[in-house]
Amino acid sequence: MKVSKAVYTLSLIIIFLFSTGAGFPAFGKESHPLPGQITDSTVSNLIHEIKIAGDRFPDRALTHSKEVIEIANREKNKDLLLLGYYYAAQAFYMLDNLDSCYLYSQKALGLNATNDTLTSRIYNRLTILERNYGHYTEALNAGLKALKFSKHAGDSMLMAESRLNLGNVYRNRGKLNDAIKNYFAALKIFESNNDSTDLVRVYGNLANTYMDIGNSNKTKLYFLKSIKYARHLGYDTRHGDPLNNYGAFLYDEGKYDSALFYFDSALRIYKKTGMQDAMAAGYENVGITLVYLNQQKTGLQYLRNAFTIFDSLNLARDKISVLLDLGLAFEKTGNNDSVLYYYTRAYQSSKSIGYSYGIKTSLYKLYQINKKTGNHQLALNWHEQYMQFKDSVESEHLKKNLQEIEAKYKSVKQEKTILELKEKELIEQSRQRIVQFIFGVIITIVLFLAILFWLKRQKDIQIHRQKMMTLKNEKALVDAEIAQKKLETEKLQNDIEFKTRQLAGHALNMMQKNKLLQSISTDIEAKMKSPDCGDKQAMKQILRSVQQGLNIDKDWDLFKIYFEQINERFFDKLKDINPALTSNDFRLCALTKLNLSIKEMASVLNISPDSLKNARYRLKKKLKLGSDESLNTFLNNL
Numbered sequence: 001m002k003v004s005k006a007v008y009t010l011s012l013i014i015i016f017l018f019s020t021g022a023g024f025p026a027f028g029k030e031s032h033p034l035p036g037q038i039t040d041s042t043v044s045n046l047i048h049e050i051k052i053a054g055d056r057f058p059d060r061a062l063t064h065s066k067e068v069i070e071i072a073n074r075e076k077n078k079d080l081l082l083l084g085y086y087y088a089a090q091a092f093y094m095l096d097n098l099d100s101c102y103l104y105s106q107k108a109l110g111l112n113a114t115n116d117t118l119t120s121r122i123y124n125r126l127t128i129l130e131r132n133y134g135h136y137t138e139a140l141n142a143g144l145k146a147l148k149f150s151k152h153a154g155d156s157m158l159m160a161e162s163r164l165n166l167g168n169v170y171r172n173r174g175k176l177n178d179a180i181k182n183y184f185a186a187l188k189i190f191e192s193n194n195d196s197t198d199l200v201r202v203y204g205n206l207a208n209t210y211m212d213i214g215n216s217n218k219t220k221l222y223f224l225k226s227i228k229y230a231r232h233l234g235y236d237t238r239h240g241d242p243l244n245n246y247g248a249f250l251y252d253e254g255k256y257d258s259a260l261f262y263f264d265s266a267l268r269i270y271k272k273t274g275m276q277d278a279m280a281a282g283y284e285n286v287g288i289t290l291v292y293l294n295q296q297k298t299g300l301q302y303l304r305n306a307f308t309i310f311d312s313l314n315l316a317r318d319k320i321s322v323l324l325d326l327g328l329a330f331e332k333t334g335n336n337d338s339v340l341y342y343y344t345r346a347y348q349s350s351k352s353i354g355y356s357y358g359i360k361t362s363l364y365k366l367y368q369i370n371k372k373t374g375n376h377q378l379a380l381n382w383h384e385q386y387m388q389f390k391d392s393v394e395s396e397h398l399k400k401n402l403q404e405i406e407a408k409y410k411s412v413k414q415e416k417t418i419l420e421l422k423e424k425e426l427i428e429q430s431r432q433r434i435v436q437f438i439f440g441v442i443i444t445i446v447l448f449l450a451i452l453f454w455l456k457r458q459k460d461i462q463i464h465r466q467k468m469m470t471l472k473n474e475k476a477l478v479d480a481e482i483a484q485k486k487l488e489t490e491k492l493q494n495d496i497e498f499k500t501r502q503l504a505g506h507a508l509n510m511m512q513k514n515k516l517l518q519s520i521s522t523d524i525e526a527k528m529k530s531p532d533c534g535d536k537q538a539m540k541q542i543l544r545s546v547q548q549g550l551n552i553d554k555d556w557d558l559f560k561i562y563f564e565q566i567n568e569r570f571f572d573k574l575k576d577i578n579p580a581l582t583s584n585d586f587r588l589c590a591l592t593k594l595n596l597s598i599k600e601m602a603s604v605l606n607i608s609p610d611s612l613k614n615a616r617y618r619l620k621k622k623l624k625l626g627s628d629e630s631l632n633t634f635l636n637n638l
Helices: 005-016 041-053 058-075 078-094 098-110 116-133 136-153 156-172 176-193 196-213 216-233 237-252 256-273 276-292 296-312 316-333 336-353 356-372 376-529 536-549 553-566 570-577 583-593 598-605 609-622 631-636
Strands: none
Touching: 041 058, 041 078, 058 078, 078 098, 078 116, 098 116, 116 136, 116 156, 136 156, 156 176, 156 196, 176 196, 196 216, 196 237, 216 237, 237 256, 237 276, 256 276, 276 296, 276 316, 296 316, 316 336, 316 356, 336 356, 356 376, 376 536, 376 553, 553 570, 553 583, 570 583, 583 598, 583 609, 583 631, 598 609, 609 631
């Protein structure tokens, strides 16, 4: 079971593949500008030829790039030399000569170019190269520099590419949360550009990262989003790869029917593209899935097709993967001889190329099948070889880890020694300077004291003058403040009088409204009792509306706002005396404080004067007033 080689290849070079036009691929969508004004027709023609050659004819692109480098060296044109190195590095990358690609990228950086866009793209390439080498610290540093220069250039698409590369580095280092953070930063930019190719890439990376985390729901979500945008790419491996990857995810979850659908869809697209390695991977994935669906005969045919293509392409590890799958397929059919044959071939092929995974897997499978068929001695031999190889691999990993730790320790130790030497040198220098410093300090102190004495005399004179001026200003300020206070007091008194008039007017309006509504209510009731009344039901509805209008709650809310602006904390003080006071009690207290008559208050509250007198009597008790104490006097003093 495997993801197509095309997926692996594209994951390494994807950043280069999508520049505008048919020219040579560059980082990001836009083709980068030539550094400086290069007008020579020969150079222009060469660069044009490089762009035409692109990734289809990298040998031709490399030849023309070297010609550009020769011209640049001859004419001592730094900008042109930078461009030649840049194109040569890309051509070497397409030729899978990563060491030369790395060398020419470093040469380009060594020119200390001021073109931030081109510098960012070179650092992006180095990020990919260092990650391929397994140098994750160097890859991270290159990625951060690529991001920095893309920001300087103000190129949003380059920033997105840099974020995507950084996400890949963080994912390789196991820092999955940092990877997701950078992927989403790239996604935000890609979504604004709405390019299907970019969205397929970033959604695919998010899906793979969430699969590493173990979040199946988000893995599925982002795989499906990747597939959604891949549909716009037509018959292209970039369309087939998301389908293939999602099929692998479903396969790992044991959902073989669904996995087969996506594997088969990817295979159909790979066939249209004519990419042999992708087709072979598709055949292998469909074949092994059919085996698990108990369609061994058809599955075996697909696996044999995959092996034939991989063999013609001389892809040794891919052939071993198919041999292992064929062994598994024959295990399902119960053909033990074929199982032994294919696992033995897988072991021999893996051993010949030093493929650790193939050796380890085939040894274990040979042990299992011999144990199953009763060949216990052979099973024991295979198991011993398996354990020895496993221990040697683990020992090699341990040795490698120890070497890395030792190298880091030596590096730290060397840095510590250098720091100690520098510290001793600084101590010696400081000793020589101490005497000079002390002598200088003594002279400085004497001069300082003399100057300080003179300055103090001058300052005392100035302070005396300032005090006199301050006293004069303070007197003027106090006079101004008194005048201001007087104005503020008059304004406050005017505000209180205005608000009191508003309050009284509002109370009068409430009283007049209630009188009018009471009169209307009385007339309606009389009309309803008259035999001439036609539609009593309608009259009842009108009566209810009028009676609802007698509800003073809304009027009271506005009245309360005006009242509290004049009489701050009036109601809070009443609550302190008796928390059990009702809203009607508060209303009665407010109207009493306005010195309204019994009749006026009864009209406002929509009750009879007798009821109001009883309410005032009960209120006095609640406020703990004696029979000889005046409610009006008490509330006016509150």
